[in-house]
Amino acid sequence: MSAPVATRHRRQAGAVVDKVVRRFGDRVVLDHLDLTIADEELVVLLGPSGCGKSTLLRLLAGLDRPDGGLVEVPAKRAIVFQADRLLPWQRVLRNVTLGLRGPDAQKRGREVLAEVGLSGREGAWPKELSGGEAQRVSLARALVSEPELVLLDEPFAALDAITRLRMHDLVRALRSKHHAAMLLVTHDVDEAIALADRVVVMRDGRIGASHHLRLSAAEREASVAREELRSTLLEDLGLAHQH
Amino acid sequence: MTEVRLEAPALVGPGTDRTSTRERHVFVPRDARPRTPFSTLRERLRWPLGIYTTPVAVLIAWEILSVAGVLAKTYAPAPTSIVKSTVDLWQQGVLGPDLAISLQRAAIGLAIGLTAGIVTGVLGGLLRSGEYLFNGVVQVLNTIPLLAVLPLMIVWFGIDELTKVLLISFGAGVPMYLNLFAAIRGVDQRLIEMTRTTGAGTWRLVTWVLVPGALPGFLVGLRFSLAYSILGLVAAETVNADKGLGFLITQGQTYLQTNQVFVGLVIYSLLGLLADQFVRVLERVLLRWRPSFEAA
Numbered sequence: 001m002s003a004p005v006a007t008r009h010r011r012q013a014g015a016v017v018d019k020v021v022r023r024f025g026d027r028v029v030l031d032h033l034d035l036t037i038a039d040e041e042l043v044v045l046l047g048p049s050g051c052g053k054s055t056l057l058r059l060l061a062g063l064d065r066p067d068g069g070l071v072e073v074p075a076k077r078a079i080v081f082q083a084d085r086l087l088p089w090q091r092v093l094r095n096v097t098l099g100l101r102g103p104d105a106q107k108r109g110r111e112v113l114a115e116v117g118l119s120g121r122e123g124a125w126p127k128e129l130s131g132g133e134a135q136r137v138s139l140a141r142a143l144v145s146e147p148e149l150v151l152l153d154e155p156f157a158a159l160d161a162i163t164r165l166r167m168h169d170l171v172r173a174l175r176s177k178h179h180a181a182m183l184l185v186t187h188d189v190d191e192a193i194a195l196a197d198r199v200v201v202m203r204d205g206r207i208g209a210s211h212h213l214r215l216s217a218a219e220r221e222a223s224v225a226r227e228e229l230r231s232t233l234l235e236d237l238g239l240a241h242q243h
Numbered sequence: 244m245t246e247v248r249l250e251a252p253a254l255v256g257p258g259t260d261r262t263s264t265r266e267r268h269v270f271v272p273r274d275a276r277p278r279t280p281f282s283t284l285r286e287r288l289r290w291p292l293g294i295y296t297t298p299v300a301v302l303i304a305w306e307i308l309s310v311a312g313v314l315a316k317t318y319a320p321a322p323t324s325i326v327k328s329t330v331d332l333w334q335q336g337v338l339g340p341d342l343a344i345s346l347q348r349a350a351i352g353l354a355i356g357l358t359a360g361i362v363t364g365v366l367g368g369l370l371r372s373g374e375y376l377f378n379g380v381v382q383v384l385n386t387i388p389l390l391a392v393l394p395l396m397i398v399w400f401g402i403d404e405l406t407k408v409l410l411i412s413f414g415a416g417v418p419m420y421l422n423l424f425a426a427i428r429g430v431d432q433r434l435i436e437m438t439r440t441t442g443a444g445t446w447r448l449v450t451w452v453l454v455p456g457a458l459p460g461f462l463v464g465l466r467f468s469l470a471y472s473i474l475g476l477v478a479a480e481t482v483n484a485d486k487g488l489g490f491l492i493t494q495g496q497t498y499l500q501t502n503q504v505f506v507g508l509v510i511y512s513l514l515g516l517l518a519d520q521f522v523r524v525l526e527r528v529l530l531r532w533r534p535s536f537e538a539a
Contacts, residue, residue: 061440078440085437089455089532098451099441125532145442 014039014074014149014181015060021068022055029055031205032069037149042175042182044192047202048237053185056202057153060183077149078142082157084134086126086141093122096141112140115177116170132163136170143178152184156191168194172217189233194220199229201236209236320502325509328502337491342510345476345488348404349514352411353472359412360419360468367420368427368457369449381420389414389471390478397482407479414471419464426460427453458529462522469518477511 014037022030029052037043047053058064059071061079086095097109113119116136126134135155142150156164168191175182186192192199193213201209211229219225292299302322308314309321320328332338363381366373393410400406430453438452480489488507495503 063436063440079437081433081437083433085433087434087438087452087455089458089530090451094451098438098447099443127532127534141441 014041015183016072017056017060017069018072019069020056020059020066020071022052022059022064023067028205030059030066033206035200035207037181037183039148039181040179042184042195042197044196044199045183045185045202046189046192046199046233046237047187049187051202052205053187053202054153057151057183057185060149061151074148076145076147077151078145078147080135080138080142080150080152080155082154084126084131084138086129086134086137088126090126091122092118092124092126092129092137095126095137096144098141099145108144109140112144113137115143115174116140131159132167135159135167139170139174143174143180146178147180150178150180150182152182154186155184157186157188164191171195189230189237192233193226193229199233201233203236203238317499317501320505325502325505329506329509332491332503332506338506341487341491344486345480348407348479348487349411349472349476352408352475353415353468354412355408356412356415356472357419357465357468360416360464361423363416364420364423364464365427367424369453374424377420378424381417381424384413385417385421389475393478393482407476407484410479411472411475414475415468418467418471419461422460422464422467423457426457426464429460430456459533462526462529465525466519466522469522470515473511473515473518 015035016037017033017035019032019034020030021028021032033056035043035056045053045056055064057079059066060073061077062073086092087098090098093106093109093113096113097105100108110119110122113122116139118133118136118140121129121133126137129137135158139155156167159167172195184191184195193215196213199211199213200207203209209232211232213220213229215223215225215229290296305314305319306322309316309319309324314321316324329338363373363377367377367381368374389410392413393406396406396410400409434452434456435448438448443451477489480487481493482489484490484493488510492504492507495501495507
């Protein structure tokens, strides 16, 4: 909260999570968890459902407070939620510029909508959009404020397989323009391999394993290294026997 | 176009007779259906009266029964004769001023009631302290019947305009507060959380999220307010008045002028109908974002 704490822990990092504890009643969801995200790094947080992924993300977002430890994140951060969470009574452009002030808000909103491939849809109502379009609007809403940290909470889980692949391409394209650290929470191993600089697997309220990915785009699609990583990740998740 | 096919043995279970007469649905464009004289007729008639179907049917039946002499004139005069009475009363210069004074009362009462209901509703909905200040009182007021307050109001404020106007504003204010309060509190919590994360300030949260999100509930409140204000108008005017629609009705009752009683009733119901249509238009303009349900 206070300024001295913020400067002391500033290590040129997108986000720092230091021995964070979060309990709900008797259940310890996060148990002295450590995680550091470097500037412009895309970390994928993988884990079975109910393991506390979303709890960690809400702590990073500032929507929840830890019971112990410390969370340090940039003030300029944005979240893409699992559901699009668009305001049904505002048109697409206003949904994007919701957090913006100033005279050039509209212009910036239009630019970001063009980046996610939705120019010309500024005047549409959210209920007129398809699931993929709506999630692209919420991506635009997150990126329009030029955040230093983007938190994505299973953003593509509700989309069909083809749309999800398109969204992965979009995220890669957006990363080259927007220089932000990203944390993407998912339970989809293939999504993790497609996007991550680093995959961390959560188990028992801590980061169980961490894998740096140094694969080219083609290698991420199909290669021996990819398959090895995939089976390692499944093993980390405790799913080795089923595959 | 590419087509990929994975050949697999067709799954035919034992005893499955594929040629058996299973029921199937076939869908084709609507105009492609063969036209029968009946369907053409039905399309041409297609409820030209809309929601007025039942009222018009009742009126026609009423007229027929009156002309046939089943309904006595003193109980329920025929609709045509009520219309005639209305015209007569208007020409005598009785109806015009009475209608004007009634509308004036309704307008002043509504203005006071809606203002109070909206201000307290917004404060109660947005602020915890506002809820503590107003919610208890209004919940109590809500359980007190409008008509039971009238005697007390006469004792307090006399039998002049003030009592009538206050009764109307009481009727209009309470439902507006209740609906607006519930509507503001009912705005999706996840949308409020999302708005906070975008860095939007409180003013923007109120003007872009809470107010438009509460509009559907506000319109429900407005509908109730208008209806109850007319109820209050009737109650206030029937008990003691020397002019206005209620006076017209009381006078008609005293002199057994059933026609005149019906004229008053018809005008009250028309006011109700107008109020409803007004809210419908508002809904169409303000709730454009909501794809409305349309029955087939």
